[in-house]
Amino acid sequence: MQLPLWPEAASAVAVDIDHLYIYLSLVSVVMSILIFGVIFIFAVKYRRRSESEIPQPIHGSLRLEIAWSIIPFLVMLTFFWWGAKIYFLNAVPPPNSLDVYVVGKQWMWKLQYPGGQREINELHAPIGRPVKLTLASEDVIHSFFIPALRIKHDVVPGHYDTMWFTADKPGRYHLFCAEYCGTEHSGMVGWVTIMEPKDYENWLAGGGNSGTMAEQGERLFEQLGCSGCHLLDRQGRGPTLRGLYGSRVQLTSGQSIQADDAYIRESILNPNAKLTAGYKPNVMPSFQGQISEEGILQLVVYIKSLATGNAPGAPQATNQGAAPHPAAVRTVSAQ
């Protein structure tokens, strides 16, 4: 019979969160013991000894009220500060992260790696390298939850969300959907396999042979007829996409916007929403309903590959520096 009382921890962040949890628990235990202890002592010491006794009234004490408002609040501020620090340090993925693209749909997780490898309900990752997950949902809200890493993020339809981790302990860990998503919600589970970097490279090499994500995106780009208007080396009916990713785009509304994953997705599904300055509305049709979230992610990866001038198919992330990133740094431009 198993009776686990503490979850496995497979990353430094998980250990940080354990420390915070221990701190919160200790403070709670101390506060509870204080309150319960005092109540217990009062209840025994001042128990009614005769039916006729009438205690003297004590109406209150401003000093006590201030003390028991301020002191607990200061303690709570330590909770707030520590929790906010962990949250901020882990909010933005480091720039050298390995990319993994995740699509949640009722009731499975579909994952794809830049090299084109696909998995269902399985995530493989090496130790020592930050791994960034880009999360998309095909239908309802899901939530990608890896207890051993103490991380979770909702997967919201219509949004791209990201989460990241740097694992440090090889093993096989639970993957759960944490946001109720319908009939087989509790079946939307899988495994996260954390591996030594060499094993990971071997595992990647054994993946599929249908091309990298960027190549698959390029094929979609041709199939859907995107290339007819978005010429790569000069202006067509639509703006050229070379160098687009990560640049600032001037919009007809007068605003400008960073061309990121979410912008590209929105422009595919709802081209009129953020029209590039100098282009007319209603020229490009909406691709809503004609392309899956996985297809959109492949297109995004393809367009991203055009930013750096990399030929599609060049390994994107697997050959970059392996230093784990100590703190989050927001990178806004293409590498």
Place this chain on the structure above:
Amino acid sequence: MSTAIQEPEIKETPNYLNAEYGWKSWLFTTDHKRIAVLYLISISVMFALGGVFAMLIRLELLTPQGDLVNSDTYNKFFTMHGVTMIFFFLIPSIPATFGNFLVPMMIGAKDLAFPRINLLSWYIYIVGALFALAAIVMGGVDTGWTFYTPFSTTYSNTFVITAAVGVFIAGFSSILTGLNFIVTVHKMRAPGMTWGRLPLFVWANYATALIQVLGTPVVAITLALVGLERAFHIGIFDPAIGGDPILFQHMFWFYSHPAVYIMILPGMGVISELVTCFSRKGIFGYSFIAGSSLGIAIIGFLVWGHHMFVTGMSMYAGLYFSFLTMIVAVPSAIKVFNWTATMFRGSISYETPMLYAFGFIGLFTIGGLTGLFLGTLGMDVHLTDTYFVVAHFHYVMVGGMVVAYLGAMHFWWPKITGRMYPEGWGKFSALLVFAGFNLTFFPQFILGYLGQPRRYHAYAPEFQVLNVMSTAGASVLGLGFVIPLVYFLWSLRFGKAAGNNPWGAKGLEWTTQSPPTTFNFDETPIVTEEAYEYAKHEEAHVG
């Protein structure tokens, strides 16, 4: 306090229960006390129904494979448990029963300000409850009580609109009760019953009423929009038709977080009454307890985003909501400390209501502290949507509100019915509730930190032992709820006469006969002393 005191015998005296007979005299009554009894019966039925769903959930979770019922049925069980318990038991619970019965009596009034609106609110509640029951009978709902979009608007194949209409309608009942209380407390206080002399139970219900009136319309709008999108495909929340699912969460929690305080504030009001009475001593820090109720009601509107830390909300919004969550905990802490201080140098006796008050303080403290875990940003990322959340809010909702409700039942039962419940059985079942509750829900904190997600029909096998403990506890807890039901019914016939004031309590309601007459007081009482003046025991009584 100056009211003529009646003799303790109850048999022959005319009172609100024997003033008229027949079903019409109940269904067309405008007496706040009879309406309170109607509510008491109705919400007890809904509590029993929600309890049956809870037991079915716990039975299913005895084994990890999900082998008792299929997934769809399980999903309906937890949805209907949540919908019936939250919207049809917890939200009306204390205000609609004890608030209805006691607020006019505590302030020396004959009735609420709008007796017919009061009756209307009960009928509206019944219509709402019938919709909810219809949704259950037709085949159930599987969205969870939170009705998250786009699942509820596009993907669920169950009776979402029927259930949402039920909740929508019941909301108006809540608004009308709140409105009635606000006007009553402002306009109907007896001479001398200043704001500074109001019993703390009245303050708590007043603060609750403010939230009901200001918050409930928002959930009504939100559910109406869910219905519009589901029925007519108007794109509001579903991104496939141009909406945003996060918008729903903002609107839903804007009400549903304050609704947590609708559920707990009246319970806190009960505890203030119980602690003073059974310590036979005035409350410590009256104005801080009263003020903290208002503080909770106001700040409670500003913290809803702490339900959404992992939705991709801005980090800076996260900071704001986390910080305010810490602030909203302060008034709750103030109450706990003041109750404790009230016992200092008191004369404490341990009748059943006081046992429930002790239980409340203990369980609510744990519920509140674990709420701070969830309000702490980095911690919430791991804990949210796990069993830790389930344990936390059951500590507040059951350990807090239901325990306070049971305390109130035992405390005011003699006033409502004129009969005493059997004290020995009362104490026994109070201990059962306390033990069963902790055995049910404490293991769920551990399960949550281990990572078991909420709303799972089947779960990882290593979580089984803790789940079995939880189910065992639920059986004890269920028994702890059934025993009082039996002895309360028994006492209606066989309980010994209570007399006007069996606890030696202060408060105008105890100066009336038990059960009270239809108009509560023979003449309007004139209040000449502060609340809870236990030291001025006898002399000031008959004026």
